[in-house]
Amino acid sequence: MSHSLHRYGSIEDLENDYCIYARCAKGVNRNNPGEKLRRILEIYQTEDFVNFGSAHAGKCYLDGLDPKQYAKRLDRAYGMIVSFSKKSSAENILRKLKDENIGISIVVSGLIDEIRDIAKKCGLKLHTATLSLGIYGNTSLLPKKNTLKITTMCGHSLIGNRLVESIIEKVRTEKITIEDAALILAKPCVCGIFNTVRCSKLICKQL
């Protein structure tokens, strides 16, 4: 990842958009993490998640990744990500992870002030931040800003501007629903950090 770091949008656009990532560290706790990751996956599923996945799984929940089948493959994994569209869900997950003291590094992406608030409520001492300083270089090559808000929800840049614009046009011409559009756009993002709830809101604003 820097995956979920560079999600583009206004503060209002970025509210209620959380990715929680569990990641084992090479040379520290990456050998045989299966049981721990399975427990984390169970915890993830105790709340109303939007999506989850990981690169090694090859697809995300919204593209058909079955949690039970996925759990069986976690012995060879070293990380997984879940996305939420409610602050309360993110808070509950972090509290449960803290209480269980599993020992795998946990990273949360979202608005800094919201994460601070959650951490305070859960009694977490924030350790390290990766801040986004924005996009540099030849920015004339970028798609329009409304499109970027959606494409940047895939941190590996697997969702192209043409797909976004084409799918939104299909919504405009009433060939598909907003929810179907968000689902189509979520599928290329194998890590499962594409938040379809946020995407639906963004599409709504563009119609």
Added chain:
Amino acid sequence: MRINPDKCIGCEKCIIYCPLNCIVKEDKKCKIDEDECVDCGVCKRANICPTDAIFMPRECFDYPRAVRMQFSDPCAYHPSMKSFGRGTEEAKTNDVTGKFKKGEYGLLLEFGRPCVGVRLSEIEKVTVAMRTKGLPILEENPLFGLLEEDDSGHFKKEYVNEKLLSAILETRFKEDELETIIRTILPLLDNLSTVVSVGLVTRFANDGSLPIIKKLEDLNMNIRVRPNAKINVGLGRPLID
């Protein structure tokens, strides 16, 4: 990636899926510009081709071309790093590795992202400048393995023209080097023919604040720290505080 012309019926369904817009229709068939293609696999995984004409040719697995897939397809494996994705842990595990300590910052330069892609020749403009100025390039990163061993900052020549969807270059420096590093590196990005998403790694102060934000503002370089971030919440064990 390639489209088998004997199977392609020219339906164009694949065209919109390419993140870099390198599928075109010619002579009633869809065709991938293989020099521009980064082998990310999105068009194949989308499973939208009615005749299953899209495939990854054998030569995409051979070096130097293989690095395209390794950096661009998160489902592919970086053999040098034994990991998927862009191959670096960045600060995700900093609570147990101590990669970025108190008093240090990290700068993460994500070339090609979003939506543009990047040739290694473009990244090389930055790596050469960094080496010339004596700035460190972190080794725990698959880009490092593509560099010549002579500390020139050049990539091994067989890789220079390879194109990637994105790649992360990392550096680490002391707090008091912030201004020098920022004033040296950010201007280097201005003349690139790609985009660079820039990230900065910092430890939280004991009171939970992020003093770096004020320090960046004080540089008067119009650096706007975005309101969203990626935060390691310190649940890894054993904890390195």
